[in-house]
Amino acid sequence: MFASFETGQCQVNGIRIHYRKGGSGQALLLLHGHPQTHAMWHKVAEPLARHFTVVAADLRGYGDSAKPAGGERHEAYSKRQMALDMLELMKALGFSRFDVLAHDRGARVAHRLAQDHPEAVKHLITLDIAPTLAMYEQTSEAFARAYWHWFFLIRPAPLPETLIEANPELYLRSVMGARSAGMKPFTDEALAEYLRCLSLPGTAHGLCEDYRASAGIDLEHDRADVQAGRKLSVPLLALWGAEGTVGRCFDPLQEWRRVAADVHGKALPCGHYIAEEVPQVLLEEVLAFLYS
Secondary structure (H helix, E strand, C coil): CCCCCCEEEEEECCCEEECCCCCCCEEEECCCCCCCCCHHCCCCCCHHHCCCEEEEEEECCCCCCCCCCCCCHHHHHHHHHHHHHHHHHHHHHHCCEEEEEEEHHHHHHHHHHHHHHHCCCCEEECCCCHHHHHHHCCCCCHHHHHHHHHHHHCCCHHHHHHHHHHHHHHHHHHHHCCCCCCCCCCCHHHHHHHHHHHHHHHHHHHHHHHHHHCCCHHHHHHHHHHHHHHECCCCCEEECCCCCCCHHCCCCHHHHHHHCCEEEEEEECCCCCEEEHHHHHHHHHHHHHHHH
């Protein structure tokens, strides 16, 4: 995986962020989802690097990035702080302006990055999410059953951390294998990397704090934007899986248009893990949008 990419660690925003970098030209930042790492981009990173300088980073709390304590209000894992990590990383690598392609949790970080720092983000592409505030406020039984981990992970420490650490592979397969495609989209090499990183000390706490922040301080930030009438100003392409939960339980385009001024999007013929289920389809959509 990532054969032509260099690997690096960068101290930004007070913590260490792990990343891979390859290609040349306009910068494209890739942000992963849960419970994965930057390795989820392995099927599309090399093709994208023929067009862009690609930076694939591990979010704080995940992969080989630092895993700080969350704080009393989980503020260390607010999407505002996680977005600042990525802004400072890209600046440290020499990019003051860049595109962002982000999946799942990474897409929530990317949303906040584009909201707080629109001068830095040229285009934003989100994969299989609706805005966090909309998803929490419109939670239904169907959504809660499918996204059970949203509500498990926000329980107070150390309960969810202890259960995850007791059997990381069971947790990984219970989350990822329960989606529409099962475990078929994931290569053995990628799965081994996800499991290695999930088993690292502090990862269970980091990913729990990510979700605890989203159910608390992130909602405060999102509501403040709505009340102030602040919308995303950068061009946004929202893609989601036609076989996934997000498209069944929400209207992604309608919800994004409530919070963003320039929105396009569509469902793709897959489930949640778009980059690993239909990498060629994703590449076509990304290139068409970024070159439009």
